[in-house]
Amino acid sequence: MFHIIPGTKSEMLDAEYWIEKIPDRDHLIMMQDDIIKFNQKIVEKCDSVYDLRSYRDSFTYDELLSLIKEYKLPEKEMYFGNGEVVKSDFYHHIADNLNITEIKEVNPVQYGITIRKTSIRSFPTEIAVYSRKGDIEFDRFQETSCQAIEPVIVLHESKDKKWYFVQMYNYKGWAKVTDIAIAKNKEEVFDYLDTDDFIVVTGNRVRTQSNPYDDDVSEIQLDMGTRVPLEKDMPDTIGNQSTYGNYVVKLPSRDDKGNLVFKDGLISMKEDVHQGYVPYTRANILNQAFKLIGDRYGWGDSFNGRDCSSLIMHIYKTFGFRLPRNADEQERCPGIVHQFSDDLSLIDRIEAFKGIKPGAALYMPGHAMMFVGIDGGVPYIIHDFTGYAERNGDKYDFIPVNEVMVTSSLLITADGKMFLERIIKSVQFGM
Known part of the structure; x- marks a missing residue:
């Protein structure tokens, strides 16, 4: 029962x-063509949703500062997860890590792709802050998540170089640098994403097959709604495993300099996924x-x-x-x-x-x-x-x-x- x-x-x-x-x-x-047109209407009607393909190329100092400063540090008493009161020196550290002094008069944007699901935070810190002592359900610095294989615009970097201030299609905030691969340009991102050969995750969560030879494509969690491009040139094996019985997926990854590279991974054909969007x-x-x-x-x-x-x-x-x-x-x-x-x-x-x-x-x-x-x-x-x-x-x-x-x-x-x-x-x- x-x-x-x-x-x-x-x-x-x-x-x-x-x-x-x-x-x-x-x-x-x-039909899918109508949904595409509907999405464009959403962009036109909702200020928070963007078509990143037509995003602007740069921001002035004042424009970028204004975006970052949309998130306000708390003025009321807040608490850490252990129940301790948040002190002003913590907020001073966060304000310093915003790296405002490094904003230029003109700030070109960069394009990137998330290589795994990542959190979008109000501020460049993993430390959670709560409104009530003992209540750890609502981290007030947690804004949302960004799924894997999402294009993002990188607008700024934190002082400790561990965080990017990013714009995803419907949200902006701070994401971990290690979860984002930087592309050469916009074309590299959308030439990869705008393919007709893809699967959509239709289960709650699926994972790529374990690959003992490459952690970058091994057991990557992909949540419902994630759109995953398929590899056009199918190899016989990946990670010393036959590709038979699997979808061969083309996954974004980071090289040793954080730049975008692509690697092949496997998702079982028995997983809850759908070729193309669901009707x-x-x-x-x-x-x-x-x-x-x-x-x-x-x-x-x-x-x-x-x-x-x-x-x-x-x-x-x-x-x-x-x-x-x-x-x-x-x-x-x-x-x-x-x-x-x-x-x-x-x-x-x-x-x-x-x-x-x-x-x-x-x-x-x-x-x-x-x-x-x-x-x-x-x-x-x-x-x-x-x-x-x-x-x-x-x-x-x-x-x-x-x-x-x-x-x-x-x-x-x-x-x-x-x-x-x-x-x-x-x-x-x-x-």
């Missing part, structure tokens, strides 16, 4: 339970979402997990979508939108879901969810969330969950309101 959240039955954790309820489950919502259907959206049931919640993708909006982003990445990172930005994406007004009754809110398709993203202040269907007259959602509340007399007790789970939208949030009452918008991504 295992613990089930109130309102959730064990059979609800199976995607097929919900897919069978969808009449047009296998209807192709958009964009309602059934496939839910199939992808339900592969993540039980996965650990991680603020800013910490603990090798995801948070609420990252879950939505990575599911939709398997279809070729390049969504914004954060919930408040995702909800501004183009698509079929339903707005929930504050004065809407509970009955009217439930009724509204009759016009919303399963797989649509749902948003409330500070949280993103996905609609999976209606059961017993109640809308149900799948989401990566921290917990819910149970009434205890005249107050509410918070029940931690910290994972991806299917729940009733009538479940109570920490402030005593139902999730359904707090939903402000649904977005069905598409044209």
Whole structure:
């Protein structure tokens, strides 16, 4: 037996339970060409999303300084993981490591590729800082993760030369130098990435085959939505292993100077991957979402997990979508939108879901969810969330969950309101 959240039955954790309820489950919502055009609309509409192919060539001193300074050092009392109060000398060290004195009047950008999944941090440090003593769930310097094999623009280097300030397609911040290979130019990056021969990771996580001869391509973790170019010239063996039964993938790596080189690796054909993007259907959206049931919640993708909006982003990445990172930005994406007004009754809110398709993203202040269907007259959602509340007399007790789970939208949030009452918008991504 295992613990089930109130309102959730064990059979609800199976995607097929919900897919069978969808009449047009296998209807192709958009073709890949349309998704490409949709991504361009996102770039035009959302300030946080970029087409790195057309990114600017340089920044002035003031422009680059402004980008770096968007992250503000905390003014309130903060704590390290061991419970000690963060002192001002720590912040002085971080400010010094920003390497502001080395910003030039004109700062040319460099292109690079992530060779493995890496964290994007507010500041060039691995040290975590927390708002509350003893609460290690929310590292306030952790912004997000950047998957392996992502193009990045390198804008600046830290004083200790261990961090790059980078722009990925939908976020910017500090990433470890050792996780990024620097390309000769933009063409080297996109000639590699813009191939028609690729696989997409459709499982929660897959790894390349172990290679005892080359650590650079051995057991590399690739998360859901990662697009991996295939090697066109297939060798018979890699790392003294036959390539038979494997996809031969072309992976970015760093030479001894940190420059981009390419190496071949292997991914088993039995892994949960798909040649090309997954067809964009309602059934496939839910199939992808339900592969993540039980996965650990991680603020800013910490603990090798995801948070609420990252879950939505990575599911939709398997279809070729390049969504914004954060919930408040995702909800501004183009698509079929339903707005929930504050004065809407509970009955009217439930009724509204009759016009919303399963797989649509749902948003409330500070949280993103996905609609999976209606059961017993109640809308149900799948989401990566921290917990819910149970009434205890005249107050509410918070029940931690910290994972991806299917729940009733009538479940109570920490402030005593139902999730359904707090939903402000649904977005069905598409044209």
